[in-house]
Amino acid sequence: MISCSGVGKRYPGGLTALADVSCEIAAGEMVFVTGHSGAGKSTLVKLFAAIERPTAGSIVVNGQNLAALRPAALPYLRRNFGLVFQDQKLLFDRNALENVLLPLAIVGTPPAEATRRAQAALDKVGLLDRAKANPIALSGGEQQRLAIARAVVNRPAILLADEPTANLDTASAAGILDIFRAFHQVGVTVIIATHDPQWSGQPDTRVLHLAQGRVSA
Amino acid sequence: MKAWLTLHANALRDALRRLAATPLNTVLALFVIGIALTLPAAGWLLVENVQQAARSAASTQQISLFMALNADKAALADIESRLNQAAPGRWRFVPRDEALQRLQGNSGMAEIVASLPRNPLPEAFVVEPAETAPAALEALAKTFAGWPKVAHVQLDSAWAKRFDALLRIGRLAVLLLGAVFAAALVAVTFNTIRLQILAQGAEIELARLIGATDAWIRRPFTYFGALQGGLGGLLAAGLVTLGAHLLAAPVNELAALYGGSFILSGLGARAVAFITGAGALLGWLGAQISVAIHLRRLN
Numbered sequence A: 001m002i003s004c005s006g007v008g009k010r011y012p013g014g015l016t017a018l019a020d021v022s023c024e025i026a027a028g029e030m031v032f033v034t035g036h037s038g039a040g041k042s043t044l045v046k047l048f049a050a051i052e053r054p055t056a057g058s059i060v061v062n063g064q065n066l067a068a069l070r071p072a073a074l075p076y077l078r079r080n081f082g083l084v085f086q087d088q089k090l091l092f093d094r095n096a097l098e099n100v101l102l103p104l105a106i107v108g109t110p111p112a113e114a115t116r117r118a119q120a121a122l123d124k125v126g127l128l129d130r131a132k133a134n135p136i137a138l139s140g141g142e143q144q145r146l147a148i149a150r151a152v153v154n155r156p157a158i159l160l161a162d163e164p165t166a167n168l169d170t171a172s173a174a175g176i177l178d179i180f181r182a183f184h185q186v187g188v189t190v191i192i193a194t195h196d197p198q199w200s201g202q203p204d205t206r207v208l209h210l211a212q213g214r215v216s217a
Numbered sequence B: 001m002k003a004w005l006t007l008h009a010n011a012l013r014d015a016l017r018r019l020a021a022t023p024l025n026t027v028l029a030l031f032v033i034g035i036a037l038t039l040p041a042a043g044w045l046l047v048e049n050v051q052q053a054a055r056s057a058a059s060t061q062q063i064s065l066f067m068a069l070n071a072d073k074a075a076l077a078d079i080e081s082r083l084n085q086a087a088p089g090r091w092r093f094v095p096r097d098e099a100l101q102r103l104q105g106n107s108g109m110a111e112i113v114a115s116l117p118r119n120p121l122p123e124a125f126v127v128e129p130a131e132t133a134p135a136a137l138e139a140l141a142k143t144f145a146g147w148p149k150v151a152h153v154q155l156d157s158a159w160a161k162r163f164d165a166l167l168r169i170g171r172l173a174v175l176l177l178g179a180v181f182a183a184a185l186v187a188v189t190f191n192t193i194r195l196q197i198l199a200q201g202a203e204i205e206l207a208r209l210i211g212a213t214d215a216w217i218r219r220p221f222t223y224f225g226a227l228q229g230g231l232g233g234l235l236a237a238g239l240v241t242l243g244a245h246l247l248a249a250p251v252n253e254l255a256a257l258y259g260g261s262f263i264l265s266g267l268g269a270r271a272v273a274f275i276t277g278a279g280a281l282l283g284w285l286g287a288q289i290s291v292a293i294h295l296r297r298l299n
């Protein structure tokens, strides 16, 4: 599903976030990208979704070499992913349901079907009764679940989450993880970047540990 | 196909919602655009009406052909047959005797005419061409002047030419006015869209990250611009129609005083469609430019 070889990322200003990362993530896998803060987890996740460009090496997603991607094809590549951002990027000028409707509007889902699917996504993360609430009125855990609902509403092949359990209490974090597990079980490829060692090493999952800009086994 | 329709319907709905979300802004913007389009539209209507009036006044345009004094019967017959071809049924022969009699009937001229040893007037033809455009009259007069034994051709179209030139200036002025206000409309839309893009920065950034195409991001803004411009155009057409309606009675009265029966014509359906379409097009253009510039900056 995703393969990278010799990937390096040097940010303008000379800072090398990733030196030489090679990895292979198969379809249907659940992978934790771990490492201490600043190890380059977010960077790697952004490279996968072509939000950042590597300064060395190559990344292939779904058989598409990202380096050879035309700008016009970029939106369609991004639609392979359900993205849960570290800063969530919820929109506070609309309610929870309307937040989840955005990805459907982007691909032109007819209104009735879009509403039905958005409600189903909210239901999956246990937020259906909060559909009309503004995200600002939701708790941290609820906001995170809303971000997940928005990420999965288009049934992406790859669910890509950056620190989805940061700043959450243990119970909320466990709930979030259960949601990801449920998607993994129905065949979605799940990639979670986390600095929290507590969540890595679960059964039926794999860990990509980043240190010094490389994958350390 | 269904997705495509949904995408466009969504964009239109989004644009309408934005118009309705800030009613005061919308009303103010529509007034600015409406008034900007009212001035050239009213100017255009004025020029059209003046031209109409001039056409009806100039409909009795005449060309006089004065024959040489030595023109004989054969020469006159020749001209007659030529006129039958050039302006069948629209010409009249004025014998020199008839012309002299008419001159005698003219008070003050009678004595002078009586003192003349012989009739100094030439035989003449008066033509009332069907085509009264100054250029056509001019051409016809030139043709007549080239015929044998025609001594002089008189065309009283100088005033028509001057008037035509004046109308051309008027039309040019309306065009310039239109261009200036069109630029204003584009600028107003540009700024409205700029503010909207700034306000929607978070949504635009997010939409990009989760797979929105540039066209998707642009669409609601361009719809908004076109919609606002079109509505402004409709408002302008309404204002001009109202103005023409208010002016109709006094203008007709004025025309009646001069013995005419001039009717002030308002904007036709085509003109209304044109003004609305122009407003929509200019709004669309302003939105396009604004979106192109400001979205590149957000990249």
Ligand SMILES: Nc1ncnc2c1ncn2[C@@H]1O[C@H](COP(=O)(O)OP(=O)(O)O)[C@@H](O)[C@H]1O
Residues within 6 Å of the ligand: A011, A012, A013, A015, A016, A017, A035, A036, A037, A038, A039, A040, A041, A042, A043, A044
């Ligand atoms: N946009 C950026 N510009 C410059 N440096 C960056 C940028 N993003 C991340 N970095 C740097 O790259 C390194 C890796 O960052 P990141 O991928 O966010 O690590 P992690 O997510 O593992 O904490 C850090 O030292 C960070 O300061």
Ligand SMILES: [Mg+2]
Residues within 6 Å of the ligand: A041, A042, A043, A086, A162, A163
């Ligand atoms: Mg990070």
